[in-house]
Amino acid sequence: MADWNRLFATRMGEVVASDIRERMKLLQAGQIIHLGGGLPDPDIFPYAALAEASARIWSDPALARTALQYAPSEGHAALRAWIADYMTGIGAPCDPDNILITNGSQQGLDFVAKLLLSPGDKAMVEVPSFIGALRAFDAYEPVYAAYPGGNPVGAKFCYVGPDFRNPTGTTMTLEEREELLDLAAGNGMAILEDGCYERLRYDGAPLPSLLAMAIARHGSIEDTPVLHTGTFSKTIAPSLRVGWIAGPAAAIRKLVLIKQASDLATSALNQMLLLEVVRSQLAAATETACAVYRERRDSMLAALAEHMPQGVRWTRPEGGLYIWVELPKQLDATLLTQRALAEEGVSAIAGAAFYPRGVPAERNTLRLSFSMIDSEPAREGVARLGALVREMLQSTAAVTAISSA
């Protein structure tokens, strides 16, 4: 019998299933109020536009041939060009050579870590951080430093999501962005900018991306330290699995070789479908998504104000899909989420999941998502959570009273 455990690479001992994905599987059955997930709402995907684009491709023999043969590793030329124009339009002037097409932005995060990290290298990451980024980085065995506050000396890159980031929903101010660019310049480190939510802004004025600001500083994308990941998963649909990395051509050329060695190329069919749809529908699809998610955010914020006891605080995101809740220090959010699921049929994610290895987690934090939930069930779910928090606070107070008696 093969001893697979002996064969696994050293780092694989550390690889465990993400609590979130496992929980999502459990929750697929049953009458649960989902405040945990974070999937885009399939009700708003542009089905008709994709069906039309698909019919156009199949009815044109030349397009159909291109759609089914291997695509170039760097991406379908017309889509690369479209994305370069799109990035230019949002303040980050660049050429197709500055773009690599990836399978969603998750693959971009994986590839940048593969490009930059040798085992034992330092990676700075926002704390708390997107769990998918942490799992991608873990495979290359870095040591982590927290941003902000950690020691940047020797770090290969700093990973941030400037706009309404997962999990906190918070946005970096213009000043914080300038400071991070200074920190990167001062320490010779790269910046990995996760732009996956940037189109989902519901209030306030858009801020320039770190990539745009770095280009403004240096005069050209070629001289910047920024790799920016983007995706159509939140605006069009996730399962086309098309995203991109934008950055200096010197880094993109290496990333193309990584793409080639990893899975040769992203599906040409999906890149062509995407291109047809974004050309005509991106603005409308983004507007629809923003209208739907804005209303859901507002409902959930109202429910929190109505049902959470004093001492509980939460963020008020200007966009994205998440609200971050801070319970009174004495409460353990992992226990809360376990009880909420078992006793109240409400799912939420304890904040501890979003901390990198070696960085202490704040155990009284909680991520809620409003992306898939209408105002009535959101209010009901938050009310049940609020009641549980109240009950746990009372038991804690009782325990404290007993121990100090």
Added chain:
Amino acid sequence: MADWNRLFATRMGEVVASDIRERMKLLQAGQIIHLGGGLPDPDIFPYAALAEASARIWSDPALARTALQYAPSEGHAALRAWIADYMTGIGAPCDPDNILITNGSQQGLDFVAKLLLSPGDKAMVEVPSFIGALRAFDAYEPVYAAYPGGNPVGAKFCYVGPDFRNPTGTTMTLEEREELLDLAAGNGMAILEDGCYERLRYDGAPLPSLLAMAIARHGSIEDTPVLHTGTFSKTIAPSLRVGWIAGPAAAIRKLVLIKQASDLATSALNQMLLLEVVRSQLAAATETACAVYRERRDSMLAALAEHMPQGVRWTRPEGGLYIWVELPKQLDATLLTQRALAEEGVSAIAGAAFYPRGVPAERNTLRLSFSMIDSEPAREGVARLGALVREMLQSTAAVTAISSA
């Protein structure tokens, strides 16, 4: 200005563009006779079946939602089940839990290396080997041992393509398969079996896969040391980017976590398209592919017999897409391919590209592919190559005569 070269991970210094992919780009323009490539022929892709499958998915709201939302990391359940049945049907009984869906089999090769290799670990590989496999493995910094002949002690796995492998077109005999299973058992190493050409057999009786033979030895897939990669790229179409890894559930579970951290999931749309098409069309599509490629193989073998001077030898593949040519020892195939392209407008790939780092290449070897070329241009291309070989042999003889004078 960012110093990207300083930031790249140690191993990235070694990563260079594959000569083949670069050459393919160069050759996309111009009147070249392509004996180099190895792409499947787009004339035989099942366009109508895919167009119909696509229309069915878009016209059914429930299917369309599933097609666009994130798929499970392990793969679309119905496709996993279909592949488990398919593997069972070809002698390797297994369950859906033994299958991970990947973006083509290239991603399977990458993931197995990511699972098993820490820097400095030993990987055995067939010599010469599929260049895409070598580039995938390189990223995890192994040292290589040649199979057969190299020292297997301490190797994490042995990579082989038993059927009509790239680049040589040769097939492992049943006895060689048994010996490799013994070698793996004796050294506690895994076997990574690349099954990508296994359906493209034009003559002779099919041999059982190493996975099937290991299951027969051990009684269950769970006790085997084999991970088997498969793909629909050669039978249906490459750009759906759907392949799989089959193996013991203990390894598949870890590979699912790698998939999740690498790109979350393969496109649900593409998995569903593929499933619709393989259910009704795989047998017919495979038959068409075999008929077309068999004829092209025969034409190229006939052209070689007609035009190659004495002292040149080549393989007679029972399937796949490649013929391996061995020139007389004194000839350098790299020089030959450069001159063939520049002077004769004929592309071919020198064999040196297919040797892993640290293993000496046989410089007098050459890979030809017959997948995309009809009999007339194939004969013309081989005739020009043959004339060049003759000329180079005469100059070498002249040089030898002068030096020994």
